[in-house]
Amino acid sequence: MSLASCNPAVAAVCLLSAAGIAMFCMNPVILALSLCGAVCFSLLCGRAGEGRWHLFVALLFVATALVNPLVSHRGATVLLVVNHTPLTLESLLWGISAAAAVAAALCWFRAFSRLMTGDRLLWLFGRFSPRLSLVLSMAFRFVPLFGRQAKKIRQTQRALGALREDSAAGSFRGSARVFSVLLTWALENGIVTADSMAARGYGSGRRTQFSVFRFRRADGVLLALALLFFAGACIPLACGALDTVYYPRAALPRLTPAALTGYVSYGLLALLPAAAEGWEAIRWKCLRSSI
Amino acid sequence: MRTIESPRLRRLLRVLLPALVIPALVLGGALVLDEKRQMFTAFAVAVCAVLLFLAGIERRQIGARRMVLSAVMIALCVAGRLIPFFKPVTALTVLTALYLGGEAGFLVGALSALLSNFYFGQGPWTPFQMLAWGLIGLFAGLLARPLKKSRWLLLCYGLLSGVFFSLVMDVWTVLWYNGSFDAGLWLVAMGTALPHTVLYAASNFAFLWMLARPIGEKLERIRIKYGL
Numbered sequence: 001m002s003l004a005s006c007n008p009a010v011a012a013v014c015l016l017s018a019a020g021i022a023m024f025c026m027n028p029v030i031l032a033l034s035l036c037g038a039v040c041f042s043l044l045c046g047r048a049g050e051g052r053w054h055l056f057v058a059l060l061f062v063a064t065a066l067v068n069p070l071v072s073h074r075g076a077t078v079l080l081v082v083n084h085t086p087l088t089l090e091s092l093l094w095g096i097s098a099a100a101a102v103a104a105a106l107c108w109f110r111a112f113s114r115l116m117t118g119d120r121l122l123w124l125f126g127r128f129s130p131r132l133s134l135v136l137s138m139a140f141r142f143v144p145l146f147g148r149q150a151k152k153i154r155q156t157q158r159a160l161g162a163l164r165e166d167s168a169a170g171s172f173r174g175s176a177r178v179f180s181v182l183l184t185w186a187l188e189n190g191i192v193t194a195d196s197m198a199a200r201g202y203g204s205g206r207r208t209q210f211s212v213f214r215f216r217r218a219d220g221v222l223l224a225l226a227l228l229f230f231a232g233a234c235i236p237l238a239c240g241a242l243d244t245v246y247y248p249r250a251a252l253p254r255l256t257p258a259a260l261t262g263y264v265s266y267g268l269l270a271l272l273p274a275a276a277e278g279w280e281a282i283r284w285k286c287l288r289s290s291i
Numbered sequence: 292m293r294t295i296e297s298p299r300l301r302r303l304l305r306v307l308l309p310a311l312v313i314p315a316l317v318l319g320g321a322l323v324l325d326e327k328r329q330m331f332t333a334f335a336v337a338v339c340a341v342l343l344f345l346a347g348i349e350r351r352q353i354g355a356r357r358m359v360l361s362a363v364m365i366a367l368c369v370a371g372r373l374i375p376f377f378k379p380v381t382a383l384t385v386l387t388a389l390y391l392g393g394e395a396g397f398l399v400g401a402l403s404a405l406l407s408n409f410y411f412g413q414g415p416w417t418p419f420q421m422l423a424w425g426l427i428g429l430f431a432g433l434l435a436r437p438l439k440k441s442r443w444l445l446l447c448y449g450l451l452s453g454v455f456f457s458l459v460m461d462v463w464t465v466l467w468y469n470g471s472f473d474a475g476l477w478l479v480a481m482g483t484a485l486p487h488t489v490l491y492a493a494s495n496f497a498f499l500w501m502l503a504r505p506i507g508e509k510l511e512r513i514r515i516k517y518g519l
Binding site: 197 | 355358363408413470505
């Protein structure tokens with residue numbers, strides 16, 4: 001059962017819980033696990049053009065890691081002194097951790113936006129807020145519609161000879177004219193849409209929703225696992241068993257049973273999306289080879 | 292469910308509830324959590340503020356026409372944001388707020404941030420963008436009368452809102468990176484974001500200068516023609 005094919009609510013819980021803990025915890029072990037899980041997942045369900053994104057994240061990682069020692073001079077261990085300003089080991093370590101947190105969150109949210117396509121997200125929102133999700137889904141549909149309409153208007157204006165595109169000023173004026181026509185059309189069209197919605201009984205009763213997403217047994221298993229691991233990581237985090245000290249001297253928290261539970265649960269939580277994806281790929285290979 | 296009849300009481304409640312709930316969250320965050328968790332508080336406040344406003348809009352009976360018009364303006368904002376160096380979101384949000392009211396302004400600002408991030412990438416910055424743009428719209432709606440009257444005031448509002456948006460996003464960048472607020476890092480973030488800030492402010496100014504009259508006329512016409 002990969003996250004792309006399971007119930008949207010389950011996919012959202014899996015990804016947001018993994019991303020959320022990594023955003024609010026500066027423990028280096030947790031951050032390393034988070035980054036590892038996120039990168040594994042994005043490599044497993046990767047497509048073409050992924051290399052550039054990973055390069056961008058790597059560059060951002062290096063840049064954000066180096067900002068902190070240049071700005072903050074807290075910490076007891078001085079590495080070197082440049083122009084009478086000390087560069088400390090602790091602020092470098094903090095910079096690396098913060099950079100890992102940022103990079104991991106970027107990877108998680110990229111995975112989130114790739115998995116939660118418009119329809120899945122609207123299904124999720126629509127449960128809580130039918131009106132807003134209706135506005136959102138209409139706006140979603142208007143974006144390409146307006147693009148097409150702008151093209152039509154441009155062609156008509158050109159055919160009428162009203163568009164002069166021989167100079168920069170002329171083409172700018174032409175674009176402004178197309179935009180103006182488009183806006184009038186869009187507003188009038190919106191009113192017509194609204195009136196026909198009202199004529200068909202919009203707002204006269206409770207709104208029902210059509211849904212293609214079902215909650216299957218595999219979804220239940222995945223959700224239960226995610227919630228279990230999330231709780232297992234959250235409780236030690238809330239108790240302070242994972243709190244890391246950076247200043248004045250960096251020190252990892254002691255490896256108590258609570259901390260160990262936190263690490264193991266978070267590791268499983270972070271690797272859950274990648275594991276689900278890998279499991280699906282292996283099953284697919286087996287099925288194909290048995291044909 | 293019982294509804295509150297008096298419009299004055301309702302208006303008071305609508306201002307008081309966010310004004311009490313959100314400071315309570317901030318105080319709670321400051322007292323219960325330590326300094327390194329300021330980011331958590333900031334994030335929770337942003338999410339709650341956006342949800343509160345949106346819930347207020349959800350509860351109220353907005354007509355279908357106003358809803359569809361908001362969707363039209365959101366789509367125009369998103370389509371505009373897809374063009375490079377072309378940042379009409381603030382200008383369109385402000386104009387919507389002036390002619391369709393502050394709530395429509397909040398809706399257009401917040402949802403165009405949400406929707407355009409489907410194209411640019413969602414992230415923990417989404418609630419802050421939603422809040423910043425939503426508030427720009429809300430305040431424009433509250434100040435509608437003077438802003439409609441004086442063009443220079445409107446242009447100043449555009450400039451200031453560009454700067455406001457950039458400052459909010461820089462505060463969030465620092466909180467995300469550092470866990471707590473740090474003035475030195477904030478200066479660095481503002482320095483690196485300076486070209487963007489200038490671009491935002493200048494493009495708000497330019498777009499309001501160019502668009503205020505034509506779009507205002509169109510929105511006003513729709514409003515009079517259909518009696519919104």
